[in-house]
Amino acid sequence: MEHVAKRRYEYAPAGTLPGLLQRGRGLGALMAAEDPTAAADLVYGCIRWDWRWDTQVDHRALYLARLLRGLELPRGPVVEVLAGDEDACMRATGVLELLALGGSAEARDALRDYVREGEHWVDVLESVADAWPAAWWDDLADTARARLQEGMEDPRPWALPWSSWGLARQAAERPAQEWDPLGDAASPDLLELLADPGEPNARKVGALNLLARREAEPGLVGLVPSLGTEDGRYALPLLRRAVEKLGALAVPAARDWAASGTPWLAQLGHDVLARHGEEQDIPVLLAELEQDWVGRTWCGPMYSARGLARFGPRAAEAASLLRRFWLWTPHSYERPAYLEALAAIGSAGMAEVYTECLWDCEADARLLAVRHAPDRPHVRERLACLRDDPMEEPEVRQAARVRLEGTAGARVDG
Numbered sequence: 306m307e308h309v310a311k312r313r314y315e316y317a318p319a320g321t322l323p324g325l326l327q328r329g330r331g332l333g334a335l336m337a338a339e340d341p342t343a344a345a346d347l348v349y350g351c352i353r354w355d356w357r358w359d360t361q362v363d364h365r366a367l368y369l370a371r372l373l374r375g376l377e378l379p380r381g382p383v384v385e386v387l388a389g390d391e392d393a394c395m396r397a398t399g400v401l402e403l404l405a406l407g408g409s410a411e412a413r414d415a416l417r418d419y420v421r422e423g424e425h426w427v428d429v430l431e432s433v434a435d436a437w438p439a440a441w442w443d444d445l446a447d448t449a450r451a452r453l454q455e456g457m458e459d460p461r462p463w464a465l466p467w468s469s470w471g472l473a474r475q476a477a478e479r480p481a482q483e484w485d486p487l488g489d490a491a492s493p494d495l496l497e498l499l500a501d502p503g504e505p506n507a508r509k510v511g512a513l514n515l516l517a518r519r520e521a522e523p524g525l526v527g528l529v530p531s532l533g534t535e536d537g538r539y540a541l542p543l544l545r546r547a548v549e550k551l552g553a554l555a556v557p558a559a560r561d562w563a564a565s566g567t568p569w570l571a572q573l574g575h576d577v578l579a580r581h582g583e584e585q586d587i588p589v590l591l592a593e594l595e596q597d598w599v600g601r602t603w604c605g606p607m608y609s610a611r612g613l614a615r616f617g618p619r620a621a622e623a624a625s626l627l628r629r630f631w632l633w634t635p636h637s638y639e640r641p642a643y644l645e646a647l648a649a650i651g652s653a654g655m656a657e658v659y660t661e662c663l664w665d666c667e668a669d670a671r672l673l674a675v676r677h678a679p680d681r682p683h684v685r686e687r688l689a690c691l692r693d694d695p696m697e698e699p700e701v702r703q704a705a706r707v708r709l710e711g712t713a714g715a716r717v718d719g
Contacts, residue, residue: 368665406436408695487512549580561574582612587619614646631647
């Protein structure tokens with residue numbers, strides 16, 4: 306991803322406290338608890354600067370809010386971040402709104418004050434309205450009305466609190482969509498269009514869009530290598546979606562695609578093999594994962610991991626690579642896939658891995674850990690914390706509740 310390559314900083318090693326906190330690893334939270342004073346600046350630094358690899362899917366707010374609460378760190382430095390640019394303001398908002406749910410009146414008051422006076426108040430108000438009970442923000446209607454009259458803010462008409470207050474501007478009507486001349490075309494005609502080198506890419510994309518919404522069309526397989534952009538760098542939009550419809554039908558050709566010298570075609574081939582390949586394709590998936598490790602490619606190896614997981618212990622040779630990705634990736638969104646793959650192939654040491662993940666920043670990792678961590682006193686204690694924490698995701702709280710009830714029943718029966 307181009308924006309990643311332009312980062313102005315490097316992640317600290319994965320085995321150090323800064324590196325663990327930057328990655329949102331559970332071990333980082335456990336180590337920080339051993340020396341809160343030494344960890345304080347590192348925790349604040351993870352709020353002042355955004356260490357997420359992908360800001361849309363990598364989660365840190367709950368992880369950092371728990372660190373602040375557990376280490377009993379002052380909220381003031383987080384409140385100060387609200388005065389930064391829009392991104393910094395929203396990072397701080399995500400942490401403070403969770404702390405408020407956890408019982409911090411200081412965090413709640415800080416965000417309410419910001420709505421009254423802050424620059425990015427519309428975004429903050431929409432965020433807290435989505436996270437908090439209505440009683441915590443409903444009385445800010447007059448403030449919002451006055452500020453809307455003073456400025457040029459244009460809140461989303463469908464979002465809380467505007468839809469509740471009736472303050473949103475009327476959404477503009479969308480222009481009527483033009484009739485699609487390809488909409489009635491039969492699939493053989495669409496394939497003929499795709500095979501014609503004289504057809505513009507815009508029409509080919511339209512044809513792929515239609516094929517992606519229909520039953521699998523085997524005739525597409527032979528055309529795939531020709532459906533790249535003119536510069537050869539990318540697949541045409543919607544080609545991947547149309548190929549997904551083919552499922553296992555594309556596997557024989559995908560083996561050739563994966564071995565091609567065209568990057569986008571090779572990647573498409575690997576993706577098909579990860580989803581639908583057979584045992585003979587394990588070495589190809591392993592080689593792709595190894596190449597990603599050497600190139601420090603953090604976006605996408607989870608698909609190879611999921612593909613290898615389908616083969617269970619037959620893919621045990623991947624254990625070392627999968628563990629390295631789980632330990633080192635800054636892309637926390639992908640970490641649960643490595644966790645699942647390690648478990649599927651029967652990797653050693655999973656009890657300790659699951660236990661650490663009870664403190665992970667990603668809800669999917671915590672959910673797996675809640676279900677599979679070993680039955681030990683400190684695990685039961687952590688499960689109770691997750692069950693009772695108002696900041697926690699509802700599905701994780703519920704899973705912890707079910708696990709504890711089952712564990713208690715098993716002990717009674719025993």
